[in-house]
Amino acid sequence: MNTEDTLAELLREHGRSYAEEAGITLRDKPSPLYQLLVLAVLCSTRIKADIATDAARELFRSRLRTPRVMADTDWQTIVDALGRAHYRRYDESTATALLEGAEVVLRRWGGDLRRLRDEANGDPEAVRELLQEVPRIGPVGAGIFCREAQGLWPELRPFFDDRAREAASSLGLPRTDEGLAGLVAPDELPRLASALVRSGLQH
Template identity: 35%
Template sequence: MSQTLHRPTASNGASASRTPERVIPVVLDLGLSSPQKPVKTAEEGAAFLGLCGAMLRTTPGAPAGALRALEMLRAQGWRSAPVLAGQSAETLAQLLREAGYNGHALPLARRLKAMAAYLAETWEGTPEALRQAAGAQVPALRRLLRKIPGLGEAAVDSFCQDMQVIWIELYPFAEPRALRAARRLRLGLGQDAAALAGNCAPEELPRLAAALAQIERRDDYAVLTRRLSA
């Protein structure tokens, strides 16, 4: 059965003459409202902070300052499940209010505490134990992550996208919104994360995917087109 090729047009995100080298810097500038700090292998509690970051970013009504909230957790030294679980919900909610969560602060604080308590009681206080139990098998890892209280599918996607730089079995990974944006902008010859990964160094894929997801979430294609045409 023959397949009709769909040619890119300006109406679906970018003209055929715009190359990834031209599009990607604009995507990163538009899609990342604040610098996306890469996860560092040597950082204390990197995997646990990755879970916190995923929950912060995917909370309904999450502010652009989700990264600020994560930095505040770091500054407080709340880098492990037992330590975070030991904080009162109101103490944690106050930190989240200062980061901009306002009406969502207390429910989110309770979800973060429940997640931390579950890890502390069930998985030795660290997501690394889940990784070991999954045997480096991504489907098994995702099933275990979904059992964590308060961690939905979107948060699991966000976590996998961020952690692929140090949990190498996750590479390449891009959340569904990022892949939709990549297809619309013709970034790669295929329709999966491997095709998108061909546009950047491995350590840059989380930033690129996060920027694409944000553009898709906000439907910023018209703004992107104007910037590319300038």
């Protein structure tokens, strides 16, 4: 199978970003960016990605879509929402992390992660470091955020983590970020990166 056919099959089978699966319509606006941060927090535990995205959907169905609403919500309500999505092993600690994280976003960036971007001044490494000021977000969580946000913030492009690059190599696709970025349009990079991660998880 040539590169073009491999790419087409990969995107056909797995080409849905994690943000899409969580019901987030990503735009460079405060609420969708915060929802992406919530998803990154949920994905930062040892829990299956589909459970994390289901948990994000449940939180958003409960109207917990902004840091102000999250911060003003009682802990048990968050625990219950996570439980409905079967996010049970880490529900209590994650509820605490979400409440504390909402306060950090409000205090540090006025509830608007575009201010975090401004503070990073175009440096993708600075973006990842600042994200890790949020409870539960470590290098993996920061990477998840950047992988999904690269379609919005050009300075993050291209971003593929080790798992995505390994999957690309196993499929005979380019092994470098730049090589992979040459396969799709810039706004398709999150779909490609997510597709590679999903493909890798199946093997």
